[in-house]
Amino acid sequence: MRDALGRRVDSVRATLTLRCNMNCVYCHREGEGRSGRELTCEEWVRVLRACARLGLRRVKFTGGEPTLREDLPRIIEGIRNRFRDVSLTTNGSLLRRRADELRESGLDRVNVSLDTLDPSLYRIITRSRYSPREILRGIEAAISVGLTPVKVNVVLFRETLEGLRELAEELTDECGCARLQLIEPMLDAEVGMQPATVREALRELSDLKPRLVRVRKFQNRSVYRLENGVTIEAIKPKSGEMCRACSRIRITHDGRFKGCILGRPRRLPVDSYRALLSALRRYIRERDDTMSGNRRRGVRGGRARGRRDLP
Numbered sequence: 001m002r003d004a005l006g007r008r009v010d011s012v013r014a015t016l017t018l019r020c021n022m023n024c025v026y027c028h029r030e031g032e033g034r035s036g037r038e039l040t041c042e043e044w045v046r047v048l049r050a051c052a053r054l055g056l057r058r059v060k061f062t063g064g065e066p067t068l069r070e071d072l073p074r075i076i077e078g079i080r081n082r083f084r085d086v087s088l089t090t091n092g093s094l095l096r097r098r099a100d101e102l103r104e105s106g107l108d109r110v111n112v113s114l115d116t117l118d119p120s121l122y123r124i125i126t127r128s129r130y131s132p133r134e135i136l137r138g139i140e141a142a143i144s145v146g147l148t149p150v151k152v153n154v155v156l157f158r159e160t161l162e163g164l165r166e167l168a169e170e171l172t173d174e175c176g177c178a179r180l181q182l183i184e185p186m187l188d189a190e191v192g193m194q195p196a197t198v199r200e201a202l203r204e205l206s207d208l209k210p211r212l213v214r215v216r217k218f219q220n221r222s223v224y225r226l227e228n229g230v231t232i233e234a235i236k237p238k239s240g241e242m243c244r245a246c247s248r249i250r251i252t253h254d255g256r257f258k259g260c261i262l263g264r265p266r267r268l269p270v271d272s273y274r275a276l277l278s279a280l281r282r283y284i285r286e287r288d289d290t291m292s293g294n295r296r297r298g299v300r301g302g303r304a305r306g307r308r309d310l311p
């Protein structure tokens with residue numbers, strides 16, 4: 001399907017819960033402010049099957065921490081073979097326990113958030129009792145059951161830039177996992193850390209000679225290769241370039257549709273498959289919001305009404 005701005009829509013990001021066992025200082029909670037009732041397993045399966053029926057080919061589960069949902073394997077099982085790519089973004093803390101059952105249920109791969117290997121910085125950022133070592137063990141567990149490729153999400157701050165090279169090398173040596181997604185932070189307030197850019201991160205890694213190898217169709221993301229084989233994907237959420245090629249819709253934890261992380265939530269009739277198909281079809285056709293547009297207007301949670309151009 002195509003949206004009102006002519007963008008192909010082929011991907012859905014599903015927030016399964018707002019509950020989390022970490023409390024990252026910068027967390028945007030996927031743009032979800034208030035907490036309503038979490039959709040049940042059956043409701044998720046119905047909503048996602050409707051998305052697949054409309055031609056969406058990729059689903060990413062997120063949260064909160066999605067692995068806190070005990071019924072996660074049942075949800076994944078319920079959409080088995082309906083999507084080309086089923087993935088999950090996780091803080092990795094529960095992967096050692098859950099990787100096997102997730103793979104069995106039909107999950108294809110995981111993204112694991114790990115901003116730094118420095119234990120004290122990690123505790124400051126995540127405000128949790130976990131250590132980076134435990135997360136590395138989670139990554140190993142994911143790789144060992146075939147939840148690959150594992151991509152490691154790194155939100156960029158000046159305080160952690162110095163450790164980037166070590167992070168890239170350690171992931172390669174210990175886990176054989178050589179894909180980093182460097183994410184520029186989206187911040188509405190001070191978080192006690194200084195945001196950094198992809199450009200600064202690449203400068204920090206300049207000894208490893210980053211080389212642009214391609215630009216992904218999905219959100220126009222630039223992909224670089226370091227001379228040691230590590231791949232770096234640049235995520236710049238505030239750039240118009242990303243919005244121009246954004247093919248993703250969102251479903252909130254309580255069953256609302258959003259065209260963008262900052263988009264206006266619209267209620268979905270989660271009890272009826274037929275009604276879902278028609279609501280989703282309409283919302284996708286009407287989707288005209290862009291994060292960069294919404295931000296420029298300073299309308300957090302609001303929609304860029306009537307826009308037909310892209311920033």
Ligand code: SAM
Nearest residue numbers: 026027028063064065089090091113153185186
């Ligand atoms: N708990 C899971 C995790 O840690 O991956 C899933 C939820 S988390 C909100 C999803 C992704 O959003 C993570 O990679 C996280 O680093 C990223 N993220 C959270 N807040 C962000 C922000 N303010 N700016 C940029 N990325 C952010």
